[in-house]
Amino acid sequence: MxxxxxxxxxxxxxxxxxxxxxxxxxxxxxxxxxxxxxxxxxxxFGCSPSVKKQLMQRLDHLFTYPDGSARALSSKLADFLGVAQNQLFIGNGSDEIIRLLIRAFLNTTEEAIMADITFPRYKTNVSIEGGTPVIVPLKGGVHDLTAMLATITEKTKMIFVCNPNNPTGTIVNKDDLISFIEEVPEHILIVLDEAYYEYATSEEYLQSIPLLEKHANLVILRTFSKVYGLAGLRIGYGIMDSSILAELNKVKEVFNVNQLGQAAAMEAIMDQxxxxxxxxxxxxxxxxxxxxxxxxxxxxxxxxxxxxxxxxxxxxxxxxxxxxxxxxxxxxxxxxxxxxxxxxxxxxxxxxxxxxxxxxxx
Ligand SMILES: Cc1ncc(COP(=O)(O)O)c(C=O)c1O
Known part of the structure; x- marks a missing residue:
């Protein structure tokens, strides 16, 4: 039929x-x-053995809904990262946070700048929400920040920088990234996707959290799917100004992060x-x-x-x-x-x- x-x-x-x-x-x-x-x-290499033990203990609680604000996890993570708890948004993978940011901030008349080639979910989600993806080619496999800046128009609302970039694994030089963040106008959201943050051991890699103090339009995305080995539980986080976080709370599912994921992530942080x-x-x-x-x-x-x-x-x-x-x-x-x-x-x-x-x- x-x-x-x-x-x-x-x-x-x-x-x-x-x-x-x-x-x-x-x-x-x-x-x-x-x-x-x-x-x-x-x-x-999987995940920490202590996470597995912790998950076994949680099995008796599966009949309850998870904490929709993931308070215990965000409190622990805030201490670990040295940020305030109200700067942390916990998501169903960082994938969800990408989608929510676009949903909350991008109007259908607006543009989002991103690299080509990079994580494909930026472009897909921008298109689904009816915005316009503006694509800037990589230069030698690396984000071309100068060209990205030059692409900003009065319609630009968001810019995605994937650092290290998937699928090239490349990073942008820290001084270049700092200048870039300083030059992007304050009304444009900069989404710095650091899904592979922990693996980036180069001295040229930017430690981005201190920049949040000066740049309220910066959002940093990280995840428990990579080095912590919890991809199957879908848990990621965003570090951002509390006013941006407040907007994400309006568009998220109430119980977006499952209980096992929250418990596993808390345990994973303890096993450094x-x-x-x-x-x-x-x-x-x-x-x-x-x-x-x-x-x-x-x-x-x-x-x-x-x-x-x-x-x-x-x-x-x-x-x-x-x-x-x-x-x-x-x-x-x-x-x-x-x-x-x-x-x-x-x-x-x-x-x-x-x-x-x-x-x-x-
Ligand atoms: C660059 C990048 N960002 C975000 C994600 C999404 O990760 P997750 O939703 O598992 O946190 C991935 C997954 O491969 C990725 O490569």
């Missing part, structure tokens, strides 16, 4: 996010057990040893991959995240399939805007070595 009800006009031009097949489906299709997953940018260990392992993996790729003559974008965009110089789809046949799943650059590259998650040393050996033999 043909459905005669049409969705909103704008949705005729928007595709659903391409989720792809699950690892289990791919394994059974190819008849390969234990495919090494170097494709998703999660924490391959786990976090440090993951960062160290990532650093070692990164140094190993960089050295080996250089020996093999491949170039890559300098990364400050837990993944690398490697330029293979051949069709990314083809290499992805060849690697899959050898039991390694990577992300083809072709679906990310880099047709001759692959995006590879930095994994355990064993997996990193297996990847390099396989690449050598392709």
């Amino acid at each position: 043909a459905v005669k009800v049409k969705s909103r006009e704008i949705l005729q031009h928007i595709a659903a996010y391409p989720l792809g097949k699950s690892l289990q489906d791919i394994q059974s299709e190819l008849g390969i057990v234990n495919i090494r997953n170097m494709s998703e940018i999660e924490n391959v 040893e786990f976090r440090k260990d993951c960062i160290l392992r990532n650093e070692r993996g990164r140094a190993y991959l960089e050295a080996e790729l250089e020996k093999l003559g491949y170039t890559y974008f300098p990364t400050n995240a837990n993944f690398m965009m490697i330029h293979i110089g051949k069709d990314g789809n083809e290499i992805t399939q060849q690697l899959l046949a050898k039991g390694i799943m990577v992300k083809s650059g072709a679906v990310l805007g880099y047709p001759n590259s692959i995006r590879v998650t930095i994994c355990s040393m064993e997996d990193n070595r297996y990847f390099i050996e396989t690449l050598k033999n392709l």
Whole structure:
């Protein structure tokens, strides 16, 4: 039976996010057990063991609604970050906060500036809300802040800067970013997406929280999905002026963050040893991959995240399939805007070595 009800006009031009097949489906299709997953940018080392214990204790409370304001978590997180509790918005992943910011601040006549190529959810959500995405190409894989500034018009309401950038892993230089934030007019929201903040160990990386004091139009987004290994529980946070937060409260679901997520995040903050260990392992993996790729003559974008965009110089789809046949799943650059590259998650040393050996033999 043909459905005669049409969705909103704008949705005729928007595709659903391409989720792809699950690892289990791919394994059974190819008849390969234990495919090494170097494709998703999660924490391959899992989460802190103490989080698992804490979650077991919460199971008796599942019949209650979660705290819609996530007070206990935001209080703990505020102490940890050295900010006020009323500057912290806890979201169902930082993905939700991106959507809520756009929903709360962008009128349909207004524009939002973002890079190309970057995290695709900025553009999708701006379009869904009826605003206009204004795209500024990356320069050598890095946000071109000068060009972004030059793109500001009287219609600009928001600017997204993804730092480190997904999918390139690159960062913007801290002095450049400070000048940029100072130059953006105060009525424009700057959304600094720091989903991979913890992995950014370069001295050139900006510690952005102190800038909040002077720039009430700055919003910093972080997440428990990456280094804390809690992607499955959907929990992220935004640090911002309390007046911006008040607007987000008007458009959020009442119980947006589930109880297990809140409990897990609180426990995760307490286990900083786990976090440090993951960062160290990532650093070692990164140094190993960089050295080996250089020996093999491949170039890559300098990364400050837990993944690398490697330029293979051949069709990314083809290499992805060849690697899959050898039991390694990577992300083809072709679906990310880099047709001759692959995006590879930095994994355990064993997996990193297996990847390099396989690449050598392709
Ligand atoms: C740059 C960036 N921002 C935000 C997110 C969303 O993260 P989450 O919703 O899991 O907090 C991701 C996820 O991959 C990302 O890469």
